[in-house]
Amino acid sequence: MLETSARLLRLLSLLQARRDWSGAELAARLGVTPRTVRRDVDRLRELGYPVDASPGTGGGYQLGAGAELPLLLDDDEAVAVAVGLRTAAGQGIEGIGETSVRALAKLEQVLPNRLRPRVSALHAFTVPMLRGPRAVVDPAVLTELAGLCRDAERLRFAYRSHDGTVTRRTVEPHRLVCTERRWYLVAWDLDREGWRTFRVDRLTPKPPHGPRCTPRTPPAEDLAAYVSQGVSTRAYATQAVVRLLVPLAEAAERISPSDGTLEPDGDDACILRTGAASLDVMVMHVMLMGFEFEVLRPAELTEALTAARDRLSRALERPASEGHDARRTRDGAGRRPGSRSGSSAAP
Structure with a gap:
């Protein structure tokens, strides 16, 4: 009995993980015969799970919508879990967002129709208080x-770029990646014939979708690092590699994935790969991190840092002229803040 119950849970998990399965695929995954799969499907139906079956060579099993929830969750608990998962997914909470989306997709697939209005209403009329700006994603x-x-x-979707231009895209979606502030979709762009990363908050789906496609080899094994490098480095004209003279854990507390990618370099240092719009912006970007560092490349960044150092030295060493100080004092005493130079103050 325990073996059968465990197999039913495994079968249910497989049906929730993918839209449809053939009987042979399920039998191979479960290590049983197709006949046993058919009996287990009948048992799930008896428990209230609407498992649909289509005959023929291209047929298979599919978990239908509106299944009765397991006894582990009553109606109130199901609503609370669904709203909690939606909130966690929409806020991009680090370490839980992507997992929340997967769990939410499974839960909503079997959420009874009578509970859907309650979940939608509670989520729509709840206002979270967030720390810092976040890209709002439905x-x-x-x-x-x-x-x-x-x-x-x-x-198929409409995509709004950073300058407001809207284009239509058709892609083969691969994975969702979340940071602490944004969600990204990694997908193969059919028109541009290459891997692209899209911000989900700028994306508006345009159904109908399909057809099915054969999954491609992803652009990297570590998709989180791939997206981080794309949004923090590859997207910029100026790119740099800097050695920070602090441990990786300390640097990661201040440098987010949107600022650059980090990798360890011994116990007391780490490598930062980052990008900026220009060398001058890169100088400010690196300096404001507040860490001791060494420039590995490009050499032009070292030259830009030297030029910035010299300008700062000259500014600190140059004495202010007495006439300029006197004029500043007189002007400051004779004008209210915000009034134009040379005009009298309003009564």
């Missing part, structure tokens, strides 16, 4: 994208 869009990634279906 959790429904996240779960839609997660489902398309899971089912390997083509996605």
